[in-house]
Amino acid sequence: MFSSSGRRVDRVTILFLTLVAFGFITATFDVRSSGGGVADVMREGAQSIFTPFQEGVDWVTRPVVGVVDGVANLAALRTENDRLGDRVRELEAQVLATDALEEQVAQLEAINGLQVPDELATVTARINASGPSVFDNVRYIDKGSKDGIVAGQAVVDEDGLIGRVDLVSANSARIRLITDQLVAVSVRVLSTNETGIVTGRGGGPLRLEMFRAREAVSEGDRVVTDGSRFPPGILVGSIRAAAGAEVGFVLRAEVDPAVRLSRIDYVKVVVGWSPIDAGLQDEDTLITTTTTTVGGG
Amino acid sequence: MMSRSRVVISLLVIVAAIVLQTTVFAPGRIQPLGVAPALVTLAVIAISPHIESEYLLLVGFTAGILMDLIGGGTLGLWAMTLTVVAYAASRFKVRFPDGPGFVAVTVIGITVSSQLLYVLFGTLFGQGTITEPRVLANVMIPGVWNLVLAVPAFWIIGKMLGSHQRGWAT
Numbered sequence: 001m002f003s004s005s006g007r008r009v010d011r012v013t014i015l016f017l018t019l020v021a022f023g024f025i026t027a028t029f030d031v032r033s034s035g036g037g038v039a040d041v042m043r044e045g046a047q048s049i050f051t052p053f054q055e056g057v058d059w060v061t062r063p064v065v066g067v068v069d070g071v072a073n074l075a076a077l078r079t080e081n082d083r084l085g086d087r088v089r090e091l092e093a094q095v096l097a098t099d100a101l102e103e104q105v106a107q108l109e110a111i112n113g114l115q116v117p118d119e120l121a122t123v124t125a126r127i128n129a130s131g132p133s134v135f136d137n138v139r140y141i142d143k144g145s146k147d148g149i150v151a152g153q154a155v156v157d158e159d160g161l162i163g164r165v166d167l168v169s170a171n172s173a174r175i176r177l178i179t180d181q182l183v184a185v186s187v188r189v190l191s192t193n194e195t196g197i198v199t200g201r202g203g204g205p206l207r208l209e210m211f212r213a214r215e216a217v218s219e220g221d222r223v224v225t226d227g228s229r230f231p232p233g234i235l236v237g238s239i240r241a242a243a244g245a246e247v248g249f250v251l252r253a254e255v256d257p258a259v260r261l262s263r264i265d266y267v268k269v270v271v272g273w274s275p276i277d278a279g280l281q282d283e284d285t286l287i288t289t290t291t292t293t294v295g296g297g
Numbered sequence: 298m299m300s301r302s303r304v305v306i307s308l309l310v311i312v313a314a315i316v317l318q319t320t321v322f323a324p325g326r327i328q329p330l331g332v333a334p335a336l337v338t339l340a341v342i343a344i345s346p347h348i349e350s351e352y353l354l355l356v357g358f359t360a361g362i363l364m365d366l367i368g369g370g371t372l373g374l375w376a377m378t379l380t381v382v383a384y385a386a387s388r389f390k391v392r393f394p395d396g397p398g399f400v401a402v403t404v405i406g407i408t409v410s411s412q413l414l415y416v417l418f419g420t421l422f423g424q425g426t427i428t429e430p431r432v433l434a435n436v437m438i439p440g441v442w443n444l445v446l447a448v449p450a451f452w453i454i455g456k457m458l459g460s461h462q463r464g465w466a467t
Contacts, residue, residue: 012350012387019358019380027373027422039372046366050316057320065326130323131368132315134332134435135415135426138369140319166369176369181425202429262324262331 044169047140051172054129055142120231121272122156123147125173127264137180137202139163141267144171154225154270160235160258161185161225162267173269177261178236179203187236188226189217195226198236198255205240205254213251216244223255231273303458304352307344310454311360314340315367332434334442336450337364338382338411342404342443343450345386347458357383374418382411392451404447408440 030039125141143149145168155162155175163183166176176183179200187198187208196210208223221239225232235258243253314336320326322333341357348356361376368375391403413436419426426432 012354012384015351015354016380016384019354020377023358023361023373023377023380025373026376027371027418030372031422042372043366046363050319050367053312053316054320057316061321065321127325129319132318132337132364133335133368133370133375133415134412134439135419135424135429136368136370139323174369180369181429182369202426202431204430262328264325 040167043167043174047167047172047174048169050129051140051169054140058128120270122268123149123271124266124268125149126266127175128172135202137163137177137200138166139175139177139264141173141175141269142171143269144169144173146170148271149173149269150271152229154230154234154273155267156234156270157259157264157267159260160237161230162259162261162264164230165269175267178206178257179261185230185236186226186228187223188232189221189223189239191221192217196251198223205256206237208239208251208253208255210245210251210253213245216242217251217253218242231270300349300352303348304356306457307348307352307356308359310340310344310457311337311356311363315360315363319367329442330434330438332431332438332442334446335408335412335439336443336446337379338408338439339404339443339446339450340454341379341382342386342391342407343447343454344458345383346390346392347454350387353383353387354380357386370419370424371422374415374422374424377418378411378415381414382407385410392455400447400451401444404444405440408443409436412436412439 033039123143125143125147127139128142129140130136131138141155149165149168151165151168153165155165161178163175163177163180165173167174177200178185178198179202181200181202183200185198186195188195189208189210192213192215194210194213194215196208196213198206198208201207208217210217217239219239219242223236223238225234225236227233237255237257240254240256243251245251318333318336322328322336324333327333337360341353341360344356345353357379358376361374361379362372364375364379365372385407389403389407391400416426416432416436420428429435
């Protein structure tokens with residue numbers, strides 16, 4: 001009895017160690033391959049299998065969950081209502097200021113002969129699932145490659161940048177949020193017009209690093225995408241606390257995301273822009289400039 | 298019930314737990330204190346008295362791989378974590394007749410340990426999980442929610458997998 005039991009424990013322990021070792025090797029392989037190849041094929045397959053179940057459960061439970069969540073967060077809803085009221089008044093004031101600015105911009109564009117790009121094409125999608133653990137900063141949407149979505153595209157809502165498309169299957173796509181530590185966004189601080197990199201920290205405020213900053217940033221300064229990876233001018237967030245620039249040192253500051261990532265429901269995927277397009281535009285500009293120079297000479 | 302049937306039902310329970318975790322308990326849905334329960338960990342603990350230890354390890358590993366595939370992290374981290382959970386659960390094989398105190402301590406202990414273990418694995422494999430601002434809440438609070446959900450989870454899974462005497466697997 002004892003030896004039989006002892007042998008059984010050994011078998012269980014050996015299997016346990018084997019599985020842990022296999023998991024370790026899998027993780028090492030995935031890190032080495034930077035999440036591509038076979039691992040991505042498996043992820044897309046798993047996503048395709050789970051999506052119908054997630055959509056079904058989401059469809060059935062969304063109204064009930066909404067009521068439960070609403071009752072549980074009654075106090076928070078009142079605060080949110082007040083916050084939104086303030087925000088509406090603030091935006092009304094901004095609209096008045098924006099009208100004047102738009103007129104100025106139109107005049108400048110006319111003077112410089114610039115062409116305003118058409119509004120970027122977007123696909124509206126609904127978030128129907130999240131990652132399976134509290135450490136996952138990903139969301140799943142109900143649109144995929146059939147709708148023109150490809151990996152790398154920016155995802156926004158009315159408040160600003162949410163993240164980027166990370167993985168795509170035919171009918172769904174995974175978004176990696178800007179709070180994820182794997183996401184880095186090239187940004188521009190509007191008040192100083194200087195550029196930097198914003199990276200996620202897994203939650204809470206984002207980290208801003210500016211390597212060649214000459215001017216300090218102040219609390220509330222707005223930070224937007226600079227157009228190198230995502231379309232330019234999308235609001236990323238605002239500076240949480242003032243930070244100074246010292247010669248030879250990196251300016252570091254925290255940025256509060258513009259979007260409320262715990263509350264996003266519908267999003268827009270920017271399908272009408274990609275970094276490659278930006279590169280081609282730059283190339284076109286370069287050719288035009290060169291031609292003009294030659295012609296002018 | 299045949300072991301094979303129990304394993305199949307266990308895997309279906311795991312799939313259901315993942316679907317519920319990613320929809321009903323997703324951010325913006327039911328997340329009291331801003332953190333969701335760890336349903337899959339709870340499912341593995343609740344399955345433990347009903348199947349043999351070897352099968353439980355395989356169920357735990359499969360559950361982890363599925364979580365890795367659906368989640369945004371490195372493939373294999375949850376697989377390792379839930380294999381450890383399955384191993385620990387196979388030692389305790391916690392059931393309600395063991396007393397509420399034992400169940401509570403085991404569920405909270407294994408859940409918090411698994412969250413902590415994932416943080417360590419994530420940090421080891423370059424995800425920087427340990428530097429996340431809410432890491433303490435993400436480690437501790439799922440244990441509390443799992444304790445709250447333990448009663449319905451143990452009851453439902455017990456009904457699905459049938460009664461099983463402790464020691465059946467050993």
